[in-house]
Amino acid sequence: xKKPVLLICLxxxxxxxxxxxxxxxxPGFLLPPSEDGAAxxxxxxxxxxxxxxxxxxxxxxxxxxxxxxxxxxxxGDRDHGIxxxxxxxxxxxxxxxxxxIITHDHADHTGGLTKILKECTADVIYAPSYDxxxxxxxxxxxxxxRRRGAAVVIPEVNETVELGDIRLLLxxxxxxxxxxxxxxxxxxxxxxxxxxxxxxxxxxxxxxYLLHSGQTDPDCDVLRVSHHGSDTSTTQKFLxxxxxxxxxxxxxxxxxxxxxxxxxVTRLAxxxxxxxxxxxxxxxxxxxxxxxxSLRTSLAEAPELAECSYIGNKNTHKLHDKECPSVxxxxxxxxxxxNSIEEARSQGYDLCTNCLxxx
Ligand SMILES: [Zn+2]
Ligand SMILES: [Zn+2]
Numbered sequence: 001x002k003k004p005v006l007l008i009c010l011x012x013x014x015x016x017x018x019x020x021x022x023x024x025x026x027p028g029f030l031l032p033p034s035e036d037g038a039a040x041x042x043x044x045x046x047x048x049x050x051x052x053x054x055x056x057x058x059x060x061x062x063x064x065x066x067x068x069x070x071x072x073x074x075x076g077d078r079d080h081g082i083x084x085x086x087x088x089x090x091x092x093x094x095x096x097x098x099x100x101i102i103t104h105d106h107a108d109h110t111g112g113l114t115k116i117l118k119e120c121t122a123d124v125i126y127a128p129s130y131d132x133x134x135x136x137x138x139x140x141x142x143x144x145x146r147r148r149g150a151a152v153v154i155p156e157v158n159e160t161v162e163l164g165d166i167r168l169l170l171x172x173x174x175x176x177x178x179x180x181x182x183x184x185x186x187x188x189x190x191x192x193x194x195x196x197x198x199x200x201x202x203x204x205x206x207x208x209y210l211l212h213s214g215q216t217d218p219d220c221d222v223l224r225v226s227h228h229g230s231d232t233s234t235t236q237k238f239l240x241x242x243x244x245x246x247x248x249x250x251x252x253x254x255x256x257x258x259x260x261x262x263x264x265v266t267r268l269a270x271x272x273x274x275x276x277x278x279x280x281x282x283x284x285x286x287x288x289x290x291x292x293x294s295l296r297t298s299l300a301e302a303p304e305l306a307e308c309s310y311i312g313n314k315n316t317h318k319l320h321d322k323e324c325p326s327v328x329x330x331x332x333x334x335x336x337x338x339n340s341i342e343e344a345r346s347q348g349y350d351l352c353t354n355c356l357x358x359x
Contacts (some may be wrong), residue, residue, distance in 0.1 A: 049166065049190040053224065053276075053284040056080040058252030058259075059108035062197060062224065064188060069163045072122075073101045073186055073197055075112035097122040098163055101170070103199035104128055104183035105137050114141060122150050128172050128184050129154045155184060158214050165290070166190055173201075173208040180227065181205035187213070187220070191290025194219065196242060198226035202233050210241045221293045222246045222286050225268070225275060229260020236332055239271045246273055246286070246295055253279035266337050270322055274305035312336040312349045319344040324355035
């Protein structure tokens with residue numbers, strides 16, 4: 001009787017050792033790319049909520065799935081939307097979307113919809129109203145969806161939607177002066193984790209979210225940075241309000257607009273969340289277990305995040321640890337990020353007496 005027990009113990013130990021080795025060699029941070037280079041599907045035991053920031057070039061498309069329910073926010077442009085989306089069919093079984101959110105009628109968000117909606121059915125489509133029109137440029141497409149049984153809905157003020165364990169809040173600025181400010185901002189809560197998708201909201205739109213979305217605790221774990229990281233939004237005030245742990249920017253590699261804007265990348269780095277950019281990382285997957293969120297890329301090797309541990313003041317030529325209280329009082333335009341003290345010193349910066357023990 002003893003021998004089989006010993007063998008089982010040995011086998012179990014071997015499995016444990018191999019698992020430990022695998023975890024070391026292949027940390028959960030990265031997923032291996034599949035042979036055709038497509039974004040890999042997660043092994044089912046990962047469970048939880050998966051949020052796919054799909055690399056659609058210069059555009060925006062995000063897919064949320066808890067394994068049972070699927071929410072699609074925008075569909076990229078005409079050329080990239082369907083290609084990337086079709087790689088994710090395993091997360092969108094039977095080509096069925098529970099909720100489609102069309103944030104606003106700009107081609108880099110809606111161009112891919114025509115093809116996607118030919119292949120997929122959506123139960124509910126949320127689309128904003130602008131100047132009393134419900135996405136006038138897409139009237140034909142939405143009408144066809146209605147005929148196929150989808151409900152096309154203009155969201156109520158701060159409409160909430162429960163989808164299994166996913167709780168959505170849809171926020172639209174009333175009286176917005178342009179389509180970007182009037183877009184649908186989506187807050188998705190799963191357990192205690194919060195994802196905030198800002199679409200292309202400008203400074204007015206994001207301030208309106210802070211003031212009027214009815215959140216007593218506006219913190220988020222993952223911020224999908226507004227407007228592809230353009231300097232038309234993501235103000236310091238907004239970042240102070242939503243305090244993201246991670247930031248994701250959807251912007252095409254080498255795009256003609258030079259996005260994301262360096263000012264925004266610096267501002268995010270100074271706030272402690274170096275952005276993950278689709279143009280750099282490819283499709284990005286965030287996984288929430290209801291308590292914690294982790295981010296991964298489908299690339300074999302994750303590029304370096306723009307690191308920033310120190311902030312220099314361009315005016316006074318003093319260098320501070322990024323956590324130093326002086327940094328919060330510093331004018332945005334005066335902040336210069338540094339990775340190391342040596343780098344700052346070589347550019348003539350002196351160390352702050354409070355945080356870095358300077359003279
Ligand atoms: Zn856009
Ligand atoms: Zn836009």
